[in-house]
Amino acid sequence: MKTTFLRLPFYGLLGAGKYGLNTYPLNICYLSSSLKRFGYKTELVDGETMDFDLPRGIENLPLVNKMIYYFAPELIMNLNHKRLKPIMNNPDHHVWEKIMQEIKKTGADAVAITCYTSSMNGVKTIARHIKEELDVPVILGGIHPTSFPYQTIKYVPDADYIVMGEGENTVVDLARHIERDRGSPNSIKGVGYKKGNEIKINSARKLITNLDEIPFPDREFIKKEEYRGDVMITSRGCPYSCIFCASRVLWGCGARFRSVDNVIKELVLLKERYKSSFVRFVDDTFTLNKKRVMEMCSKMKKEGLDEIDYSVGSRVDTMDEEMAKNLKEAGVKYMTFGVESGSQRILDLLKKNFKVHDVPKAIGLTNKYGIHSHMFIMIGNPTETKKDIALSREIVKKSNPTSVEANIVSPYPKTEMWDMMIDKKPEDVDDWFEWFHQGMSKSGTGNLSKSEVNREYRKFIWFAKYHQLKRKLLSLGGGL
Numbered sequence: 001m002k003t004t005f006l007r008l009p010f011y012g013l014l015g016a017g018k019y020g021l022n023t024y025p026l027n028i029c030y031l032s033s034s035l036k037r038f039g040y041k042t043e044l045v046d047g048e049t050m051d052f053d054l055p056r057g058i059e060n061l062p063l064v065n066k067m068i069y070y071f072a073p074e075l076i077m078n079l080n081h082k083r084l085k086p087i088m089n090n091p092d093h094h095v096w097e098k099i100m101q102e103i104k105k106t107g108a109d110a111v112a113i114t115c116y117t118s119s120m121n122g123v124k125t126i127a128r129h130i131k132e133e134l135d136v137p138v139i140l141g142g143i144h145p146t147s148f149p150y151q152t153i154k155y156v157p158d159a160d161y162i163v164m165g166e167g168e169n170t171v172v173d174l175a176r177h178i179e180r181d182r183g184s185p186n187s188i189k190g191v192g193y194k195k196g197n198e199i200k201i202n203s204a205r206k207l208i209t210n211l212d213e214i215p216f217p218d219r220e221f222i223k224k225e226e227y228r229g230d231v232m233i234t235s236r237g238c239p240y241s242c243i244f245c246a247s248r249v250l251w252g253c254g255a256r257f258r259s260v261d262n263v264i265k266e267l268v269l270l271k272e273r274y275k276s277s278f279v280r281f282v283d284d285t286f287t288l289n290k291k292r293v294m295e296m297c298s299k300m301k302k303e304g305l306d307e308i309d310y311s312v313g314s315r316v317d318t319m320d321e322e323m324a325k326n327l328k329e330a331g332v333k334y335m336t337f338g339v340e341s342g343s344q345r346i347l348d349l350l351k352k353n354f355k356v357h358d359v360p361k362a363i364g365l366t367n368k369y370g371i372h373s374h375m376f377i378m379i380g381n382p383t384e385t386k387k388d389i390a391l392s393r394e395i396v397k398k399s400n401p402t403s404v405e406a407n408i409v410s411p412y413p414k415t416e417m418w419d420m421m422i423d424k425k426p427e428d429v430d431d432w433f434e435w436f437h438q439g440m441s442k443s444g445t446g447n448l449s450k451s452e453v454n455r456e457y458r459k460f461i462w463f464a465k466y467h468q469l470k471r472k473l474l475s476l477g478g479g480l
Helices: 026-036 062-067 073-079 081-089 094-105 117-133 144-145 149-155 169-178 247-252 260-272 290-302 323-331 344-347 358-369 387-400 417-423 450-476
Strands: 002-005 043-045 110-116 138-141 161-163 192-196 196-203 230-232 235-238 254-257 279-281 310-312 332-340 372-379 403-408
Touching: 002 026, 002 094, 026 043, 026 110, 026 169, 043 094, 073 081, 073 235, 073 403, 073 450, 081 117, 094 117, 110 117, 110 169, 117 138, 117 144, 117 149, 138 144, 138 169, 144 149, 144 247, 149 161, 149 192, 149 196, 161 169, 169 192, 230 260, 235 247, 260 290, 290 323, 323 332, 323 358, 332 358, 358 372, 372 387, 372 450, 387 450, 403 450
Parallel strands: 002 043, 002 110, 110 138, 138 161, 230 279, 279 310, 310 332, 332 372, 372 403
Antiparallel strands: 161 192, 192 196, 235 254
């Protein structure tokens, strides 16, 4: 049996997919290795790497074409968001036709689609095409089916199954069920399905306790030249309770860690077999456990893995000088911080659980050790005012990060943010493609209207990029 995994295009449709911004879908790579472990075949169709010959957008302007990666990918996506509506509202658009051509080439016995909330309109359309043109089982997995299992099956009537939560073990059980073509999947934990006109949601599958037992992600069925570097994850989950984050919907409360030796073994594989020069760690917070980070840094240096450039995600309140120094020596060149706001009132509302004064301290350490610091700021938080947004500008100026990325608030399903901002039932929503970080605000803040939020967002982007460009010019002139 062969399962074809599909990642639908989204950011690529917005003009950000062909400038070295793409990373390969690590979640799918894990599912593929789990299936191959038991003798099943897999293929990948990645819509994010495909060229759909869309109308020229702002990213095609000569100056932007040269500077998009460094300068303002989120601005490009924001200005190009109008591209999505004619694609998502037209089930016969050539985008879907081209994706189907690629799926057909794989000889799929089943098609498994990874589902982000913003991709659900496309999922509904492509599932219909798969059923009409191939008539093979359609499996949906990922964060949206995990968050809204009943709504997902109802919204995508051509889906046969959904996989909820961690999928490595569930997809193997489901493949066996499909291959044998007998009985009901009612005993497979972590699965939802239709039985006649009824929607059945099975009980949840327990989280994997020992992450070292999971085989390394399958990087053989991807075309690595189409992506920027490599992607790894060394832990799953996060102990914090930020109201906008869907991590605990998928991973549960708390964090589970791979052993340091297991992580080092995979890094050695990346270096020796794949000749990796850049690795992005996508843990929710790489720096959660200082002792573990220090041990990992030590072993990375010992194994010569410090020759690779790394990017890690951190929290400002987990950084200290010893950690910054060791991360730099281990090869860390980039560090991202989810700051979200310069207003302590907003930080408290978001349950970030750190103080504004932690921000310049942490970014000051990355600046000291020559680590590129990337700050995330959200615009359009509940109750946010222009004064709060002004405080976010101030924290950028005070902290002086290398780069700043502004995102518009996107309320994820099953989060507190969703409950605060969305007054619809999930079953009543049909514009999922409008819900993404560089789109347009779906609601006001209570103090600002939707149009005001969108205006403030674009103003902040321009401020952030001016800061970034000014900092770059100063560094070139020796002024930093």
